[in-house]
Amino acid sequence: MTTPAIELRNVSKRFGSVIALNDVSIAVNPGEVHCLLGDNGAGKSTLIKILSGVHRPSDGQILLSGEPVVFRSPRDATDAGVATVFQDLGLIPLMSIARNFFLGREPEKGIFPFRRFDLDHANKIARQALIDVGIQVRDPSQAVGTLSGGERQSVAIARAIHFGAKVLILDEPTSALGVHQAAMVLKFVIEARLRGLAVIFITHNISHAFPVADKFTLLNRGTSKGTYAKSDITREEVVRIMSGGEDMAAVEREIEDLLEKAR
Amino acid sequence: MTDAPTPPPAAAAQGRAPEITRKSLDRPDERVAKASAFTRLMRRPEAGVVLGLIATFLVFAVLPGAASLYSLQGAMTFLTLSAELGILAAAVALLIIAGEFDLSIGSMVGFAGIVIGLLVTQLAWPLWASIGAAFAVAVLVGYLNGYITVKTRLPSFIVTLASLFILRGLSIGITRAVTGRTQIPYILDNPPDPWTAAIFNGHVLTGLFQWMGTQGWIATKGDGMPFVPGIPMSIVWWIAVTCLAGWVLTQTKFGNWIYASGGDATVARNVGVPVARVKITLFIVTAVAATLLATIQVMEAGSADTVRGTQKEFEAIIAAVIGGVLLTGGYGTVLGAAFGALIFGLVQMGIFYTGIDTDWFKVFLGLVILAAVLVNNYGRARALGERVES
Known part of the structure; x- marks a missing residue:
């Protein structure tokens, strides 16, 4: 079994009385694209900030190639080979x-x-x-x-x-992009994977997530609901997870009803 | 680089897919008109101030009475004024670009003069040692300003406003307690130290000026010596400080950190820029610049005065802003600040020579600040390539 490039073990993060993450574990192997799913408020941002050295976990461990590490600053993380591309891009x-x-x-x-x-x-x-x-x-x-x-x-x-970077974390990299540029980024994610990087990929867009991801981890209200290999989960199931458990078909029916009334 | 591929002929025939111009790595973006050298020049942060400087020169050239402004003597007078302000403006420009203000430098000018004066006259320290001590005090004051600003995360505007009053109060309080007066005369007299004094108050190129005098190229006094004996050291210091600050800002790693600290401190910190260290260093630099100016003034006058440097903090900020330095940080140049100081000196002397009531100088200043900030905002938008109608 390969050693994961990066691993979180039983990580929790509390901000005062708010539990943002509770006992979350996730492991990403080299040459693997790991897609992080969850609705707004699920704890994705907190998780990324822990991985990238912005926050330190309240409990639990970060392991890099099997070795426990402590990131005191984002610079610590980048120096260790964990690069994060934030939504605000750091430019x-x-x-x-x-x-x-x-x-x-x-x-x-x-x-x-x-x-x-x-x-x-x-x-x-x-x-x-x-x-x-x-x-x-x-x-x-x-x-x-x-x-x-x-x-x-x-x-x-x-x-x-x-x-x-040995670990590349992309926080909604395609959300502000045109069709061509989003495709470029996805191509790039695959290239990074082929080079042996561990990629953690956060997106709301199923047609961006599904083609490139090897594994999906579902976050819901600060806890992990499990990790699935692509072969073990359907696209529809991923959509349901991403929308926070809402039945999208029901929502679509509601919209159609409204449109019907408007006519 | 290969040659740009020739695009296929336009799809004029009906029934064909619309022609798409593809992005290419090998040719420039066809949507961007090539900027002419002039346009690129006008996009520089100093563009506004250079135009302003030319306009000011022209205005005083046609105003009656201001002709003597452009004589050698007149030029040296306004250049000396510009130099004294310019020394401060160069340091202040760096600090503003890094996103902070130092309102205490005017008081620091007064305080440093008092330190030199008291050490020489009361403790009989040698002149050079007193000057050295004043610079050491400046480093301490700058460090405290910076440390408090960085640690408390209070606006530096407030922190240094406090030091403005504390330093001015200390200057007056200590001087009056020790000497019973608010001025310290006879600093250069016992014992005289002409060598040290000359570093701050001498002239360079005196031989050249003398020779030009004997050639009849420049005006001379009755004894054959030129009216202007040479280029004053204050101007030399100004040029040196400007070149050094400009070099650090544009050519060094530290300069990159200065831009980043003022551009976005959080981003800078995240990529490993020691923002706190950069800012504290620059607070020290402004205090040291103030002390350099104080030393020049003390060597010039032979005395120290507790009110020296009053309002210099604002004049320095004005010079930097006129020079295209963005008040919100992250953008600007040292060269611009030097031009700002030049305009400042020129207008101040120009108004004096033309006989306009000098009270109007302040009205002028206010208007220029307003105009400069507006021009800067426009310049910033241009630098970011925002779509400014032109």
Whole structure:
């Protein structure tokens, strides 16, 4: 049996009297796409924040390739190879693509006291890394704020890959994207998997989740309702889980009734 | 890079699928008009201030009485004014870009002067040691400003407003308690230390200016010495500080961190930028810049005064903002702040030379601040590529 690239063991998180996560366990193997499902408020965000070092668990353990680790900061997590692409992307709009790409890990040249940020190198690498993920930027020194949502997403993903992530966490990466760009991101998720990365993928969109995922874990009101391999679960069942247990067929019938009345 | 693929001929014939222009990695985006060199220049943060500077030059060129502003002597006078403000503005620009304010630098100018004055006259410290002590005090004050701001997460506006009053109060209180007065004269006299004084109040290129005087190129006094003996050290310091600050901001890792700290502190922290350290360092830098200005002024005047530097904090912020530094942080340049200081000195002396009541200077300042902030907002929108009608 392979050692999971990342594993949460019996993790709980409390914020004061609120129990955001209760005794959740999840393991993701290298080369596996693990889809995290759950309605709003299920605890997905808290779980991601624990994995990415923003929060520390109240109870339980994080294991990286079998070794227990403690992330004191998001930087701790990225240094350990756990890269998270958040919905707000972790990019600074007023700064250039290359400056954002290397923020906190600036390549330098020259000797002290003339050590300086090697911007030419940064521009070149950032440009290449973006071409690798399929977007062509006009100029890597242009502000990130000038990019579209999909392009920003690609910058964030390209950065995570470039800095050698072993675990890639994508928090609703396709929610703000056009059809073509969403397909690009999915293709990218599969490529990451083929490279042996463990991918944790959060989405509300079943047609994005189902094709790429190997496993699904269902969260409901802060607790895990189990992990299923794709072969053990139907698309309809996943939809039911994602909608928080609501019977979508019933909702659709209701809508049709309303439309009927309106005529 | 391969050559751009030639697009297939347009699908004019009916019954065919609509022609889609595909995205390509090999050719530029056809939806973006190529920006001309001029447009790119105008998108720089300093664009507004450079236009403002040119306009100011022209206005004073046609106003009666201001001609002497453009003589060598007149130029040195306004450049000295600009230099003294510019030293502060360079440091303040870095701090504002990092997302913080320092309202205490004006009081720090006064306080540093008092430290030098008291140590020399009361404790008989050598001049160089007193100046060194003043810089040490500045590092401490800057550190405290920064530490309190970072730890309490209070707006630096409030924290440094407190230090503004504390430092000014200390200056006056200590000086009056020790000397019974609010000024400290005769700082340079016993014993004289011309070498140290010259670092802050000398002139450079004196040989060149003398030679230009003998050639009859510049005005000379009766004894053949030029009216302007050389370039004052304050201007040299201004240029040095501006170049250093500009280099750090645009060319170093620390500069990248400055932009990030002001652009989005949370994002910066998450990717590992030591935001607290960056901010505390910059509070130290502003206090040290204030002390540099205080030293220059004490060496110039030979005395210290408890009210020195009053309102300099606002003038420095104004210079930075005129220079295109965004008040909300994350955007701007040191060069812009230098241009801002230049406009400031030019207008101040220009109004003096034209004989306009100097009371109007403040009205002018207020209007310029308003205009500058509006221009900056526009500039920021342009930098983000927002669709500004043009």
